[in-house]
Amino acid sequence: MMLEQDTGLSLAIAQIVQRLKGSSLHSQLERQARGSLHKPEIKLESLKEDIKDFLKTSGWEKRLQNAVYSELNVFPSPCHPAAPPEHMKEPLVYMRKAQGSWEKRILKSLNSMCTELSIPLARKRPIGEQKELFNKWNEMGTDEPDLSLFRPVYAPKDFLEVLMNLRNPNYENGDQPSFRNHLGLIQVPLKVKDIPELKDYFSELGLNTGQLGIDDSTQVPPELFENEHVRVGQTVLTEQDSAAAQQYVRQGCPTALRAELWALILNISNQPEDILYYEQLKSNVIQHDLLVDSLIYKDVKLTASNDDYYFVFEDYLYQVLLCFSRDTSVLEHFSYNSATPPKSYIRGKLGMEEYAVFYPPNGVIPFHGFSMYVAPLCFLYHEPSKLYQIFREMYVRFFFRLHSISSHPSGIVSLCLLFETLLQTHLPQLFYHLREIGAQPLRISFKWMVRAFSGYLATDQLLLLWDRILGYNSLEILAVLAAAVFAFRAVNLMEVTSLAAAEAVLADLSTLKVMPLLQIFLFATVT
Amino acid sequence: MATRPAPCTVRSPVALQVGDVKTDLARPGVAVIDVALPPAQPLDLQEIVFKNSYTAFLTVRVQRRHPCDVGRASARKWVTCLWNHCLMPSPHTEAGSQDYFSLFRHQLLCDVDQVTAVRLILRQPSPVWLHFTLEELRLYPRGQQSLQTDFPSWLSHLAPQQQPENLHGGVPDPEKVSTEVQQLWVLTEMIRANQTAARIGRFDVSFQLALFIAHRGWPPVLGLLCGPACTEGAGCILGTGSICCHPELLPAGHAVRNAIKLLGKLLRVPGSGVLEVGNSHLP
Incomplete structure (x- = not known):
């Protein structure tokens, strides 16, 4: 068997x-190796070993390690050679079909808005307009274009309707309630973790492990955990090791170290060429006007600008999101995302494949609340190019899963099912009660999960939650937290008699403390 | 290297069903796919590639020709070369349901040279799936592989933890049971609130058959036990509606016997009891 593993x-x-x-790291390594030839300690007779030693001591080996680790985290393991490429995007045929028809619906809505308002999908800006935009790049928020005619292409609620109607055609879906039907809204028989499996998976969140978000509260003397944890964090940073950083953040990041640790985990170093790339995207924004720009404007105005925590970052959000829509490197993630980028044809060449372009250039159509994926990151990064890279990496690793239909354990369908299953096994009475009064729990929690709780939790709590997303390279914690919130409010929820009342009970999550909730739900509740 | 699969005829799967296929509410849990190879050229099997479609466990039997006694009918012998290989680790859920699989000769229990026919026995203990089969089935002869590149081990590795857990071995974890009972509780609540004649799928038992449970799911597979003289092997069809199972494929022991007894009691079959594996004869 050893041979096989090899x-x-x-x-x-x-x-x-x-x-x-093909990466720049490769050419950098090559350049370093060539440059090292002039050094006296590199001997001709032991050239290979000496260069290896040099790369090790000068820290380049570490950077290579981090790059490999990042590849391992992002890309799925290689597929069976007989499998077609779409199998890597999503193995279940009916899920692929559902995603396909959902995309068609989005495109139809986008196209009809285009025709209604008679706005082209894209146009080149006149020189005057380009100059104007260039000058107010840092204060785009002051612009108040009339966007009353625009509407978000879709909102989480519409997406939930699609997920509710998702069915496996090979599954016995009787009309009568039976043991085969799920009692929740999601009717797809995916495998989700049960509580013992979750306990095992999230073992670092256990009661015996120190946690930022619990053990750093003012009542606990910092000598017990916090000081030591900060010291370890600094060591991890000096070592510049992605894998160590990922393990470390499972217990939470100290606020002062978070920005650097996240960048280390995501392998973002903000090199001069990255800054240049960002500047190129910026000039693309200035040259061309896209229809999605208006959608982005509208979304920021509707969500982040109204948010007590995030309104100050309005200008950052425009910069990042507009550049994001032009970034064709985002297209790469569609090799493992069940979604497919929409295509558009150059005017007059409809249907001719050689004139097809992806629209928007990054292939991602923003929906209502999209800007909330960026907003919390603005607390950590002030430099737009770095903020941009972090967001892009977070998107292609995690956030895309929250609005595409797939069977991946971190995909939104699995999260919904995990949430419903957890609630049903943990609090059957509550689940039954809410179901009976027509307040299916998922109807309330869905928007939390689609936005990864951004805009619902207080910022410090949100960042503690996202620490764990990065640490476990998984979004499952979102479903666990959603269930934990219901458990926390169970007594009040048992009293309500309508969906509106249940929503009112759960309207304000900004006072909740994430880590204690998670810990109690996973480890301290007797089922 | 060329990537040509061996020429063969893959027959459509035959479901093993007790009773009438159309009127019976219970679905079959076993199906058989026969692969016929050209009689003139026996195959040295290297690899079997297929796309799963909701099959949970796979047993592979091959008919081999003995090189020493060519020409005699008895020279062709059926052997089991893979027994209950798990394709879906959790049969009620999607995992593995539509994945691609490869089986290599080194994974098989015996040599697969001079193969003249292959029989795949598909099992799906979970009643939630309407159909199960294997798709895109291809056999590759020795000296060829589906691709030049070597295979990742996780695809060809027969992981021991994937074997179905023995549910008869002891009492299941009470916590796990209690979580499953929650669903039952809600169902009783709903039935109390809404007294409808819900269709409950159960097996319609033919009393002429001795009973056994060949696998652990519901519905149980009903069938006949045949004696050691049987040369046809597992899953052969003796006639419409009856199944023969080779003793070597039976999970022997108390668990099976107890299950038969219990089932007999439940169904009040007169005279049903334990048929000793190995000594049984057709009634």
Whole structure:
């Protein structure tokens, strides 16, 4: 069996090597190796070993390690060679179909808005307008264009309706209630973790492990946990090791170290060429006007600008989101995302494949609340180019899963099912009660999960939650927290008699403390 | 290297069903796919590639020709080369349901040279799926592989933890049971609130058959036990509606016997009891 493991490993290695070969890291390593030839300690007779040693001591080996680790985290393991490429996007055929028809609906809505308002999908800005935009790049929020005619392409509520109607055609879906039907809204038989499995998976969140968000409260003397944890965090940063950083943030990031630790985990270093790339995107924004820009404007105005925590970041949000819509490197993530970027044709060339372009250039159509994925990051990064890279990496690793239909354990369908299953097994009476009064719990919690709780929790709590997303490289914690919130408010919820009342009970989550809730729900409740 | 699968005829799956296929409410849990190879060229099997479609466990039997006694009818022997290989680790849920799989010769229990026919026995203990089969089935002869690249081990690795857990071995974890009972509780609540004649799928039992449970799901597979003289092997069809199962494929032991007894009691079958594996004969 050893032989097999080796070949499997070699396939994965070949895949990573191939991807890294085109990266700038590869050329940098090459340049460093060539430059080192002038050094006296590099001997001709032991050239290979000496260069290896040099790369190790000068820290380049670490950067290579981090790049490999990041590849391993982002890309799924290689598929069976007989499987078609779409199998890697999503193995279940009916899920792929559902995603396809959902995309068609979005496009139809976008196109009809285009025709209604007679606005082109894209146009080149006149020189005067370009100059104007260039000058007010840092204060785009002061602009008040009339966007009353625009409406968000879709909101989480519409998406939930789609997920509710998702069915496996090979599944016995009787009309009569039976043991085969789920009692919640999601009717797809995916495998989700049960509580013992979750306890095992999130073992670092256990009662015996120190946690930022619990053990750093003012009542606890910092000598017990906090001081030591901060010290370890600093060591992790000096070591510049992604894997260590990821393990470390499972217990939470100290506020002062968070920005750097997250960048380390996501392998974002903000090199000069990254800044240049960002500047290019910026000039693309200035040259061309897209229809999605108005959608982005509208969304920021509707969500982040109205938010007590995030309204100050309005200008940042425009910059990041407009650049994001032009970034074609985002397209790469569609190899493992069940979604497919929409195509548009150059005027007069409809249907001719050689004139097809992805629209928007990054392939992502923003929906109501999209800007909330960026907003919390503005607390951590003040430099727009770095903020931008962090957001892009967070999107292609995590956030895309929250609005595409897939069977992935971090996909929104699995999260919904996990939430419903947890609530039903943990609090059957509550689940039954809410169901009976027509307040299906998922109807309330869905918007929390789609936005990864951004805009619902207080910022410090939200960042503690996202620490764990990064630490476990999984979004499942969102479903656990949603269930924990219901458990926390169970007594009040048992009293309500309508959906509106239940929503009122759960309207304000900004006072909740995330880590104690998670810990109690997972580890301190006797089921 | 060329990537050509061996020429063969894959028959459509035959479901093993007790009773009438159309009127019976219970669905079959076993299906058989026969693969016929050209009689003139026996195959040295290297790899079996297929796309799963809701099959939970797979047993593979091959018919081999003995090189020493070519020409005699008895020279062709059926052997089991893979037994209950798990394709869906959790049969009620989607995991593995539509994945691609490869089985290599080194994973098989015996040599697969000089193969003249292959029989795949598909099992799906979970009643929630309407159909189950295997798709895009291809057999690759020795010296060829589906691709030049080597295979990752996790695809070909027969992980021991994937084997179905023995539910007869002991009492299941009470916590796990209690969580499952919640669903039952809600159902009783709903039935109390809404007294309808819900269709309850149960097996319509043919009393001429001796009973056994060949697998642990519901509905149980009903069938005949045949004696050691049977040469046809597992899953052969003796006639419409009856199944023969080779003793070697039966999970022998108290658990099976107790299950038969229990089932007999439940269904009040006169005279049903334990049929000793190995000594049984057709009634």
